[in-house]
Amino acid sequence: MALEHKPFENRVGRIMQQRRRLAGGFGLTVDSNNLIVPRPQHVTLVFPWRGLCLALLIGLAFKAYLLATFDAPAYADRLAILETGRPVERAGAWVMQPDPASVALAGVIRLLQR
Incomplete structure (x- = not known):
């Protein structure tokens, strides 16, 4: 059976x-x-590199705009205030430190604003 x-x-x-x-x-x-x-169908997970690059470029442009808008002592004072704050504010202050790319882009923005 x-x-x-x-x-x-x-x-x-x-x-x-x-x-x-x-x-x-x-x-x-x-x-x-x-x-x-x-x-x-096999699903493959793909990291969104385009979105990450776009976010970094927008962040760089924002930082350059702030550098171009404020003069250097005012910007340094605002960063000093952030560095004495909570951990999130300290991390923001570290990210917003002037770097060569943002300083160069801020120079271009200053020229365009005139």
Whole structure:
């Protein structure tokens, strides 16, 4: 009697294996018999490099704008106030320190503002 159910058990096993593979996502394709069949799709996680670069450029432009708007002593005074604050404010003060790129961009902004 056990041999009679073996083909059925094999078929159920194949069906369950296919369901597990499709559980992660699937796409529909047309096979050689013109049947629409689901095929597993593999999802790859991609780091959003474009968004990160855009955020860094916007941050650099903002810092350069602040450097161009305030004169150097006023900007240094505001950074000194931030450096005495909470840890988040100290981190902001560290990020807002003038660097060569933002100073150069601030010079260009000052020329455009005149």
